[in-house]
Amino acid sequence: MSRRAFLTKSATLGAGAYPAMLALNLLPAAPAHAFKLQPGSGQGKHVLLLGGGLAGLTAAYELRKLGYRCTILEARERAGGRCWSVRNGSTTQETTNPSHTASFDNGLYFNAGPSRIPHHHQLTMHYCKELGVPLEVYNNVNEGSYYFAEGKGPLSNKKxxxxxxxxxxxxxxxxxxxxxxxxxxxxxxxxxxxxxxxxxxxxxxxxxxxxxxxxxxxxxxxxxxxxxxxxxxxxxxxxxxxxxxxxxxxxxxFYNVAEYTYELQMTMFQAVGGMDRIAQALQQRVADCLHLRAEVTDILNQPDGVKVTYRDPQGTHELTADLCICTLPLPVLSNVRHNFSGDVSRAIDFVPYIQTSKIGLQFKRRFWEEDEQIYGGITHTNNELTQIFYPSYDYLSQKGILIGYYNFNEKAKAVGELPYAEREQLALRKGQLIHPQYPKEFEHSFSVSWQKQPYSLGGWALYTPEQRQTLYPALLRPEQRVYFAGEHTTYLTAWMAGAFESARSTVAAVHSRLSEQRVAYPSVKPVSN
Amino acid sequence: MSRRAFLTKSATLGAGAYPAMLALNLLPAAPAHAFKLQPGSGQGKHVLLLGGGLAGLTAAYELRKLGYRCTILEARERAGGRCWSVRNGSTTQETTNPSHTASFDNGLYFNAGPSRIPHHHQLTMHYCKELGVPLEVYNNVNEGSYYFAEGKGPLSNKKxxxxxxxxxxxxxxxxxxxxxxxxxxxxxxxxxxxxxxxxxxxxxxxxxxxxxxxxxxxxxxxxxxxxxxxxxxxxxxxxxxxxxxxxxxxxxxFYNVAEYTYELQMTMFQAVGGMDRIAQALQQRVADCLHLRAEVTDILNQPDGVKVTYRDPQGTHELTADLCICTLPLPVLSNVRHNFSGDVSRAIDFVPYIQTSKIGLQFKRRFWEEDEQIYGGITHTNNELTQIFYPSYDYLSQKGILIGYYNFNEKAKAVGELPYAEREQLALRKGQLIHPQYPKEFEHSFSVSWQKQPYSLGGWALYTPEQRQTLYPALLRPEQRVYFAGEHTTYLTAWMAGAFESARSTVAAVHSRLSEQRVAYPSVKPVSN
The missing domain is CATH 1.20.1440.240 (de novo design (two linked rop proteins))
Incomplete structure (x- = not known):
């Protein structure tokens, strides 16, 4: 059992480890007074968090449990970063496309970012439990969905x-x-x-x-x-x-051996009501230290602190702090002025990010369920769509949103270059080959190409094995007073778990430094494997 | 598309088919007046339904849409038959065991009978939609669950x-x-x-x-x-x-190739709150013609009607009707006096039923989730337990009910012979080999051996291919004024879909006879296979 194994190990650690362990919920239930944090146990130190995605929100949430003063700077009008569920009223403005607002029916949504939680991502499950975010099964395996080979071989265009x-x-x-x-x-x-x-x-x-x-x-x-x-x-x-x-x-x-992948094996989950319920729950806990619409322009290590410059609707501001945790995606950070070392600068500039695109299509009738008995799961295609995701919620109800394509790399790049209307046309034209009900039932669309999203500029970090050796290590050490966190600083890239794991790992390192105590961050050991 | 295919066919049918089709929801939406049933369109006929399980409830529900007068006789104090979810206060009294009442926490339940709905069982899905019974995924496939070989080979007793x-x-x-x-x-x-x-x-x-x-x-x-x-x-x-x-x-x-079985392929569903929500929803619609605690003792075809004798707490009664639909499980019907032909009598007496047993175990902590990351799904064993089912609802909550064993045939027979307390001991002793948390976390149990349940006397009909030829056909024809329905009159034995399909098929036959119109019951054609 991981808690027990940890406690055995931690017997050798100094007393300073306890508050961190408590904050990280690695301790068993104990009398409240035994480990209760005293005001000021954060030593009055100020930690600045750049980026209000899952990593930044989580780091602030945990640091505040330890008594630290935190400030989160988030460029968007919302927190959560890539953990974003598109609903009625959601807006997007891509780097090469004008502003667009979703006009879906109330109650309907699709997850533009992460849409699946593997059951073995223990930290993600942990935060959902601690934050009271209810989960439901994401039905990643569905034997009733289709393979569809457009224009190829004897089974061409056959469902x-x-x-x-x-x-x-x-x-x-x-x-x-x-x-x-x-x-x-x-x-x-x-x-x-x-x-x-x-x-x-x-x-x-x-x-x-x-x-x-x-x-x-x-x-x-x-x-x-x-x-x-x-x-x-x-x-x-x-x-x-x-x-x-x-x-x-x-x-x-094409053949979905993907189902065998450790991360895609059932049981998989999603947050009830949209994956961003997780981000929203975290945001609630740190709302008073979260600055939205605050775009970081400069990060400067100085002898006595770290100085960050940001722009918000009121103008340009400077903030100083004892330490900084930078969770900005590397393509975004690459456009920020800094005085980091060459190694770090090189990693920021050269770690590649995946291009990935999704489109949500609202239909006035769940024809995939009513006519074709497809309830959740994924249809795989060899064409531009790559995948169609059927919604894993509100089964048997009237309307629904399909993810009309979810593609990567060249295919994602190509649709990303299109205006919103042409993406919609592509999704409908190709989707109609599989579901002829499309033209009659279609209502609204909303598309997201992550490489075009201003404060993301990509899907997730996509290291080659070589880049794990050459570029990655620079991001794992603090650059003087600046720590790096986010999925790109983990072996769980693309997953929310990467954000959570890196946040907690970084919090342990920060606390260790500021409290001048050695705080171990134990690896999570899978049970009985 | 099945509706369309049917309508093409039905163009050759007489006008009498329309009300039946309407009742069976096989017609597309049409102006309400076009096919509206007139009072008395059921020709003032009285149909008697024996057994208030899913087949009997559904047949009455559909017949009443057609204007028939119905009476349902159900021996138990509750309707639903084998579609039974055990909750706090549920009682059982088996043929060789005293009365026992479940003392589970409120909100917790386990499905003693059917617990899974295949997504392609269109009638089951249809009734859930029509009756407003919400569904959620039953997570039949879980790569995180175990295989456990007790005392065998190099992997003996290893999870x-x-x-x-x-x-x-x-x-x-x-x-x-x-x-x-x-x-x-x-x-x-x-x-x-x-x-x-x-x-x-x-x-x-x-x-x-x-x-x-x-x-x-x-x-x-x-x-x-x-x-x-x-x-x-x-x-x-x-x-x-x-x-x-x-x-x-x-x-x-042992190896769960079961997951490949058509009926066990994902997507699978369960009714939110317990599978008997389906039975309860039907019961609500026919409550005024449902007699509970009414045990049928005699079924007699007479020249001018069918006469049924039953006992209830008030005494012995006789009822006559124009026609009767008998849904009693055959082992129960075998103990009822009747004047059926030899062929029918032989089928009633000799169609074998499976012996099957389940036990619900309430634990004060969901250790399978917290300690072992098992969320739903099934652990397979080679011992008496055969299977452990983890609950597919209330993930991440505090308490839960496991199905501690779900076994068949000899293993089910053996546990069925035990008193309740010894079944519990067996489930705990063997389960503890897999989950050592059992002794510390266990709270309450409730066990059901279907062959011991007075008004079921078995799990489901289990025909050999030979018996499908020799015994089965006698049940498909009406025995004068008595029709047989229930899962045992279908090729969907064991499934709720069998009850639904047989009920609708029999309603079509009954209506055809009473309205002296030919009413076709179309087979449901899977789409795009």
Whole structure:
């Protein structure tokens, strides 16, 4: 158990560790007086936080528990950064596009930024619990959604259910392996007895018949559903393996092996009402030290403190603090004047960020549920859309917002270059190939290309293994009085957990320095692995 | 689209079909007057429904839309039959056990009967929508849950995460097949170009390395989670294939290929607040014709009607009706006097029902979430428990009810023979091997063995293919004035959808007969398969 393991370790630490552990909730329940923070236990020190995204909000929230004075500077009119749910009235103004306001129905939203929480991201789960943000399942796995290969091969432009492709491919590959094992053509390294059990397993795994051949299987669905009386149900024939291959449905960037990825395995969650409920809950806790519309222009380490210059609607201001935690995304920070060392400056300028785009499409009818029995999950395409996300909330209700595309890199760049109206047209034109209901049911759209969002300028940090060696380390040390935090300072890039982990790690380092106590930040150890 | 397909077909039907179609919601929206039912359009006929489970409630609900007079006789003090959620105050009195009352905390429940709705069970989804029963995801797939082999092989008594076994097995089998394909030892029937693509696919599918070998993979989880700064994360070594085999984790009755089953594929749902919200919503609509505590003793076809005798707390009564729909489970019906033909009588007496048992265990802390990051889903065991179901509601809250075992056949029979207290002891003793937190956190239990429940006497009908030929057909025809409905008259046995499908199919048949019009009951055709 991680708490216990930590406490064992922490027995060797000085007393100064306790307030930090308490703030970080790493201690078991204890009498309130035992570890109660005294006013001023933050030593009257002032910590400046640049960026009011999840990392900045969380760092301020934790530092204030320890008694520090905090100031958060956030350039946008809202906190939360990329943790942003688009609702009626949400506005965007991209670097190459004019201002645009969402006109969705009340109650409907889509998550323009993070939309999924892996169950094993313990800090994200922890904050949702501590902040009282209710969660619901994000239905990342749905066997009823589609694979759609536009203009390619024998299955071109055909809506293939995930269950069809998954079970056909599993059937064919287990059949091939069973054949190889049965005829002892492959050395398994197993005893004959164990090999026989693997052979039997393959039959169950693939849904093979008694002769270990893959034929029709109910797993891939019915042509006529079973029902009452004589309605025994009619099973369809599988697709041919060659057809599946030639339509590109096995291409690694198409077949959703993504579902196997550790971070995308079920159970996944989302915040009820929109992922930014998490940011809003944090914002409430630190509202009195949060300055919105405050755009940082200069960060200067000075002998006796750190001086930050920012602009807000009232003019230009300077602030000094004992320490600073900078959570600005690197492409944004790259445009800020600073006196950092060459190593840090190089990391800020050269760590690449992903380009990524989403569009929310409001429809007046949830046709994907009513007509096609798709409840949540993702349709995968080989075209510009890449993915369609179906909403994992308000099932069976009247209206809904689909994420009409969620794409990356070149595809995301291309749609990002378009005006909003042309993005909408693209999403509708391509989406209509899959869902012909689009033209009749469509109401409103709202699109976000993160590389075009002024105070983000990218999706998330995208290090190559080499850049983890050459650029990344510079961001892990404090640059004199400036610490760096945010998903880009973690191995959890792109995830909210990266913001949380880096915030807490940095808070521990800051507290350690200001309290002149050694404060260990324990790694979270997965249980029973 | 099923509505459209049906309407095309129905153009050949007589006008009498319309009210039935209207009642069954198979018609598109039309001016209210066009098909409005007139008082008395049910021809003043009286239909008697035996059993107030989902089939009986639904049949009455639909018949009353058509204007028929209905009477439902239900032996229990509650309607819903096997669609039963156990809450504080729920009582049970099994055939060989005394009365027992649940003392769970308010707000907590477990579904003693059906607990999952497949997204493609369109009628179940339809009724939830029509009745306003909100649904939430039942998280049937959870890669964080366990496989647990008690006392078997090298992985004996080890909590193996589903993700570990799934990814290890996928890794080893794709590695073996890749080896066979690469050395052309197996004829794929594919062109060399396509075969090369399959080979490349296998590498992605299995998470193989550049040499197509399965080694460590992040998909199976971390020993140390990745995090902020230098915490790159540490991946564990996979289990040996031989160890997995020898611990029986690939045995077909253990490895959860169940997840591939059409009916168990995500997306799955449950009713918010307990599955019996569906039964309760139906009950509300037919409350005025529902007689509770009315136990049927005799069903007699007579020349001018059907006569049913029942007992209630006031004494013995007789009722006559034009027609009767009997939804009693066959083991219960077998104890009712009747004058049915030999074929029907034989089916009633000989269709086997599954024995199945569940126990709800209330714990004062959701340790499976807090300590082990298991949110919903199922742990599979090779011991008496067979399965542990984690609750798919109120995530992150304080207390919760686990289903401590959900087993079938011999294992279910064995626990069914025990007194309640011994069932609890068994669930705790065996569960503790997996979750050592059990003794400290346990509060209350409530167990249900369906074969011991007086008005069920079994889980669901369990036909062999042969019995589908010999016994089943007798139940599909009306026995003079008596129709049979319920999951046992369908190819959707065990599912609520079976109750709904049979109810609607029987209503169509009854209406066709009483209105002397031919009314077709269209099969529901899955879309785009």
């Amino acid at each position: 293939v259910r995930a269950r069809e492709i998954h079970n056909d491919v599993r059937g064919y590959t287990t059949e091939l392996l069973a054949k190889a094992l049965h005829t002892s053509q492959v050395d398994t390294g197993l005893s004959p007895e164990d090999a026989a059990k693997v052979l039997e397993f393959l039959r169950a795994e693939g849904g093979l018949d008694i002769d270990r051949l893959y034929k029709a299987s109910a797993r891939r669905g019915y042509v006529e559903a079973p029902g009452a009386g004589a309605r025994v149900g009619k099973i369809a024939n599988p697709y041919r393996l060659a057809d599946i291959v030639q339509s590109g449905l096995l291409d690694p960037d | 193996v995460r589903a993700r570990e076994i799934h990814n290890d097995v996928r890794g080893y089998t794709t590695e073996l097949l890749a080896k066979a394909l690469h050395t052309s030892q197996v004829d794929t029937g594919l062109s060399p170009e396509d075969a090369a693509k399959v080979l490349e696919f296998l590498r992605a599918e299995g998470g193989l390395d550049i040499d197509r070998l399965y080694k460590a993979s992040a998909r199976r989880g971390y020993v140390e989670a990745p995090g902020a700064g230098a915490r790159v994360g540490k991946i564990a070594n996979p289990y040996r294939l031989a160890d997995i085999v020898q611990s029986g984790l690939l045995d077909p009755d």
